[in-house]
Structures are given as C-alpha cells and as structure tokens.
Amino acid sequence: MDDSPTAKFKKEILITGLGGQGIILAGQVLGTAACIADHLESTLTQSYGPEARGGACSAQVIISNKQIHYPYVRSADIIVCMSQSGYDKYRHMLADDGILIIDQDMVRSAEGAGGGLFPIPATRIAEELGRKMMANIVMLGFVTSVTGVASLQGMLSSVSDSVPKGTQSTNIAAFNKGYDFGQALLKARQKKAAAKKGADS
Amino acid sequence: MKPAVLTGEHFLTGDSACAEGALAAGCRFFAGYPITPATEIAEHMSKRLPEVGGVFIQMEDEMAAMAAVLGASCAGAKGMTATSGPGFSLMMENLGLGIAMETPCVVVNVQRAGPSTGLPTLGAQGDMMQARWGSHGHYEIIALAPASPQEIFFQTITAFNLSETYRLPVLIMADEVVGHLSERVLIPDPSKIRLESRPRPKGRKDRFRPFHPGANGVAPMANAGEGYMVHFTGLTHDERGYPVMTAEAHTEMVSRITGKIRANLDKIIQVEEYRLEDADVALISYGISSRSSYSAVDEARARGIKAGLLRLITVWPFPEEKIRELAGRVKCLITVELNLGQIHLEVQRCAAGMAPALLVGHAGGTVITPARILEEICGASRQ
Numbered sequence: 001m002d003d004s005p006t007a008k009f010k011k012e013i014l015i016t017g018l019g020g021q022g023i024i025l026a027g028q029v030l031g032t033a034a035c036i037a038d039h040l041e042s043t044l045t046q047s048y049g050p051e052a053r054g055g056a057c058s059a060q061v062i063i064s065n066k067q068i069h070y071p072y073v074r075s076a077d078i079i080v081c082m083s084q085s086g087y088d089k090y091r092h093m094l095a096d097d098g099i100l101i102i103d104q105d106m107v108r109s110a111e112g113a114g115g116g117l118f119p120i121p122a123t124r125i126a127e128e129l130g131r132k133m134m135a136n137i138v139m140l141g142f143v144t145s146v147t148g149v150a151s152l153q154g155m156l157s158s159v160s161d162s163v164p165k166g167t168q169s170t171n172i173a174a175f176n177k178g179y180d181f182g183q184a185l186l187k188a189r190q191k192k193a194a195a196k197k198g199a200d201s
Numbered sequence: 202m203k204p205a206v207l208t209g210e211h212f213l214t215g216d217s218a219c220a221e222g223a224l225a226a227g228c229r230f231f232a233g234y235p236i237t238p239a240t241e242i243a244e245h246m247s248k249r250l251p252e253v254g255g256v257f258i259q260m261e262d263e264m265a266a267m268a269a270v271l272g273a274s275c276a277g278a279k280g281m282t283a284t285s286g287p288g289f290s291l292m293m294e295n296l297g298l299g300i301a302m303e304t305p306c307v308v309v310n311v312q313r314a315g316p317s318t319g320l321p322t323l324g325a326q327g328d329m330m331q332a333r334w335g336s337h338g339h340y341e342i343i344a345l346a347p348a349s350p351q352e353i354f355f356q357t358i359t360a361f362n363l364s365e366t367y368r369l370p371v372l373i374m375a376d377e378v379v380g381h382l383s384e385r386v387l388i389p390d391p392s393k394i395r396l397e398s399r400p401r402p403k404g405r406k407d408r409f410r411p412f413h414p415g416a417n418g419v420a421p422m423a424n425a426g427e428g429y430m431v432h433f434t435g436l437t438h439d440e441r442g443y444p445v446m447t448a449e450a451h452t453e454m455v456s457r458i459t460g461k462i463r464a465n466l467d468k469i470i471q472v473e474e475y476r477l478e479d480a481d482v483a484l485i486s487y488g489i490s491s492r493s494s495y496s497a498v499d500e501a502r503a504r505g506i507k508a509g510l511l512r513l514i515t516v517w518p519f520p521e522e523k524i525r526e527l528a529g530r531v532k533c534l535i536t537v538e539l540n541l542g543q544i545h546l547e548v549q550r551c552a553a554g555m556a557p558a559l560l561v562g563h564a565g566g567t568v569i570t571p572a573r574i575l576e577e578i579c580g581a582s583r584q
Contacts, residue, residue, distance in 0.1 A: 044382065045381065045382050046381055047322075069493070069499075
C-alpha cells in the first residue's frame with residue numbers, strides 16, 4: 001500500500017464552474033483518460049445543487065499510481081475555474097505550489113500560486129468554433145497542454161468516447177485549439193524567461 | 202440483443218456499476234420511481250434492460266415499484282428496484298410482504314441525508330437502522346454496504362445470489378458519494394461470475410407445499426403459473442401458504458424466516474480487516490466512511506499509533522462474533538459512520554464493556570474527513 005517502495009504519484013484536480021458548462025463531463029473525460037488510457041488509478045466526485053443549470057458545481061478528480069481511498073481534494077495541485085463564483089468558492093483550496101487555470105473572460109480577477117496562473121479565453125474560442133458548449137473541451141486541451149496531468153493520446157481517445165456520436169470531430173478540433181493555445185503560451189513564456197535571463201546576465 | 206455482461210475495463214459511477222452488476226447477475230426486471238441520488242440506476246436500467254430482453258417499468262410510486270418487483274419474482278424473474286430515503290420509507294410495507302412471502306429480490310438504497318426530503322443531493326448513512334427494522338414485525342434481513350463502484354458491481358451480484366439462496370429481499374445500502382463516484386470497474390468474463398438461483402420444486406404439482414423448508418431451512422419456490430399449487434399471503438400462513446390465525450403457526454413461520462438466516466451467518470457475513478493484527482485502536486466503518494477510515498489508519502500508523510480498520514461489507518446480519526473478538530483484544534473501538542450513532546449502538550452492545558466504544562459521526566451532507574477521524578484516534582490512543 002502506501003509503504004511500498006515505488007514512489008507515490010498523486011495529483012488532485014478541481015474543476016469548477018456553472019451547471020450547464022459541462023464541468024462534470026470535463027472531469028469524466030480526464031478521469032477516464034487517466035484510468036483507461038494511462039492505466040493509473042483515478043476517482044471523480046461531483047458536487048452540484050438541486051438545480052441542473054446555472055448553479056455552482058464542481059468536479060474533483062484524483063489521479064494516482066496507488067489505490068485512492070479518500071476521493072476528495074484536500075489540497076489542489078490544479079484548479080480550473082470556468083466561472084467567477086467557482087473561483088471565489090474554491091481558490092483557497094489551491095496548494096502553495098499549485099497551478100491555477102482560468103477562463104479569462106469568465107474570471108475577472110485571479111491570483112495564482114507557486115505553480116503559476118494560466119489564462120485562456122476558452123468560452124470565446126468555443127464561440128468562434130460555433131459551439132459555446134464546447135468551452136469545456138477547449139479547456140481540457142489547454143489543461144493537458146500546460147499541466148501534462150494526462151497523456152495527449154489518452155485525452156484524445158477519452159474525448160472521442162465521452163461526447164455524443166456525430167460530434168467527435170468538432171470536439172477533437174476544440175480540444176486541439178485549447179492544446180495549441182497552451183503550447184503557444186508555454187513557448188512565449190519560455191522565450192520571455194530566456195530573454196530575461198539573457199538581460200540579467 | 203446486446204451482451205448482458207460488459208466484460209472489460211470501464212470508468213463508471215457507482216450507480217451505473219450497480220445496474221451492470223444486476224444485469225450480470227441475471228436481473229431482467231426493474232421497477233422503480235426516480236429519486237436523487239438513485240435515479241441513474243433506473244436510467245441505466247431503462248437503457249440496458251430492453252437491450253438484453255428484460256423489462257423496465259417506471260411505476261407510479263415506490264410502493265407500486267416494490268410490489269411489481271415481488272410480482273416479477275413470484276413469476277420467476279430476478280427483479281430489482283433502487284431508491285433513496287423517502288422512497289425507501291414507502292417501500293417498507295411491501296418489503297415486509299417480501300419477507301413474509303419469502304420472495305427473492307434486491308432493493309438498493311442510495312442514501313441521502315434525511316429525515317424526510319432532507320438533502321436530496323448530499324450523502325448520509327442515516328437509514329441503517331431503518332434497513333434493519335423499518336418494516337413491522339420481527340424478521341431478519343441481509344444488507345450490504347458497498348464502498349466503491351467496483352464493489353457495488355460485485356455486491357449486486359452477491360445480493361442476488363443471497364436473495365435467491367435464502368429467499369428474501371436483500372438490501373444494498375449504498376450512499377450518495379459511492380453512487381455518484383466514478384472509478385475503474387473491471388467486469389469479468391461471464392464464465393467467471395458465479396450465479397445462484399432459488400431452490401426449485403420437484404415431485405407432484407398438486408401435492409406441493411410452497412413453504413415446506415428444504416435441508417438448509419429454505420423452501421423450494423415454484424413460479425406462479427407453471428402448474429404447482431401456490432398461495433401467497435402476508436397473513437401468517439402454514440406450509441401450504443394458507444392463512445392460519447394462531448400463535449403456534451405464527452411462531453413456526455417467524456422461526457423459519459428468521460432461522461434460515463441465523464443458521465447461516467458464517468456463509469452470509471463478510472468483513473474486511475485492514476492493519477488490525479496488532480491494533481490498539483480499531484475503527485469500524487462501512488461505505489464511503491470506510492474510505493476516509495483507511496486514510497486515517499495510514500496517517501495514524503505514520504505517527505506510530507497502532508490503528509486498524511474493520512470494514513463491514515455485510516452490515517445486517519450484524520457481525521456480532523467479530524466485534525466481540527475485537528473488543529476483547531483492542532484498547533478502543535471507534536465507529537465511523539455518517540449518522541449520529543446507529544451501527545455504533547450495535548458495536549456498543551457487542552463490546553459489552555470489554556472496550557470503550559466511541560463514535561465519529563455527524564448528521565450527513567458531507568463526508569467525514571480523515572483528519573477528523575485521526576483526531577479521534579489520537580485522543581483515544583492517549584487514554
């Protein structure tokens with residue numbers, strides 16, 4: 001169990017937003033990718049109010065190479081916020097070295113932690129693709145890109161398996177948009193860091 | 202027709218895994234009424250049962266749902282229903298009918314916080330005593346408590362096997378968290394799944410006595426409509442199934458329906474022991490609360506406190522012998538459950554003063570954290 005010699009790997013991820021944004025589906029896609037494609041242990045728990053749409057909701061995903069007993073986030077390694085209310089409610093759960101990811105049009109002011117702040121206009125990108133409801137999938141591409149919490153191949157197959165039949169290709173396109181946005185952001189930050197290093201030395 | 206057993210690796214909610222377990226057990230009839238957080242079981246069955254030649258009926262309410270399941274079982278089908286607290290209350294009368302008629306079936310309660318409408322979307326384990334004594338009169342019941350989607354899959358099969366073997370309704374006392382939690386579920390090949398069916402009658406159909414017990418105390422069961430003389434009633438009845446209004450007949454009938462369970466406790470009761478061998482502090486828990494308990498045991502051990510966990514897989518009949526044995530060798534027992542002390546009372550009764558029996562519990566609506574349990578373990582270990 002916990003005292004076995006192989007190093008323990010564990011990531012706690014909290015995805016939050018409003019009912020109707022596909023928050024739970026996003027958790028489902030991530031949990032499935034980790035479990036089925038990446039052969040890790042994963043759990044998905046969800047919390048939501050009595051109303052189906054518009055209320056605050058969250059999906060909690062734990063990914064580990066060991067058995068997961070307690071399936072809730074205690075100190076989040078990654079928090080993904082797709083609404084201001086979600087940010088306000090859950091920001092305090094982010095670990096000191098945690099990563100904060102936001103939809104920059106939905107969360108107005110956000111303070112990151114040691115792992116950095118990664119903004120993306122996921123909803124706007126989805127609107128430009130013609131389907132606002134794919135913002136969650138755009139966001140998953142971005143999360144995969146900047147955190148590497150699940151494998152790219154695993155996520156692609158999990159997206160295909162989880163979305164309604166006939167919408168796979170548009171959802172994969174949305175995922176790739178988010179993924180590419182993340183890669184471009186990382187590259188820009190690396191360049192900036194290198195330039196700063198060059199200027200300092 | 203699609204396969205009834207979806208052999209392979211899946212990422213499923215507890216509710217979906219329960220439905221798949223039922224199908225793998227040969228369940229081909231479901232009657233129910235939707236209620237959070239059990240709705241997804243009905244939803245899943247409504248999609249899957251027609252694919253495998255089964256019948257799904259959404260009934261007008263839970264009383265009718267329970268009655269329909271008993272009817273299907275009397276006709277020879279394996280039947281199930283699923284509900285939560287308010288619906289479970291409504292099912293109690295016909296649950297008693299199922300016990301009196303010795304009718305195999307499975308009733309799933311995905312517990313939410315009560316009393317009354319309570320907290321529909323939030324979990325609790327407050328119906329554990331209702332599971333034991335919710336219907337009137339004196340009887341025995343079997344109730345299982347799953348802690349994961351994988352376990353609810355197998356427990357649903359076990360529940361059908363027990364219900365068929367001992368001819369009674371078997372309860373699966375899940376909770377909202379386990380019902381809505383998604384996790385890996387490995388579904389084995391059908392050849393690896395052991396299924397039991399009710400004892401069946403032999404001999405002359407006109408001389409059949411439907412409540413005449415066989416060797417293990419359980420009477421063979423004929424299907425209604427296949428020619429055997431059958432008579433079912435909730436009234437006290439003799440071996441022919443005919444009403445007899447005497448104390449003697451009542452003693453005989455109640456002794457039979459309780460005796461068939463009491464005589465087979467060793468075959469029915471299952472528990473899991475975790476790090477208990479040298480434990481000073483023993484946690485007793487089940488369902489979602491047991492998962493927090495595992496973490497608390499590991500965290501206590503990391504601090505040098507000898508803690509262990511007895512996880513109840515079968516809650517009813519209560520593992521009395523096991524608790525007595527444990528109470529005789531540990532310094533303290535702590536029951537961890539999402540209510541204000543139900544199984545705790547049973548633990549106290551069985552411990553009978555041999556070891557102090559404490560409780561970590563609250564009224565429901567959120568899970569018990571490992572930190573809260575650890576605090577209690579640390580306190581107990583200092584005594």
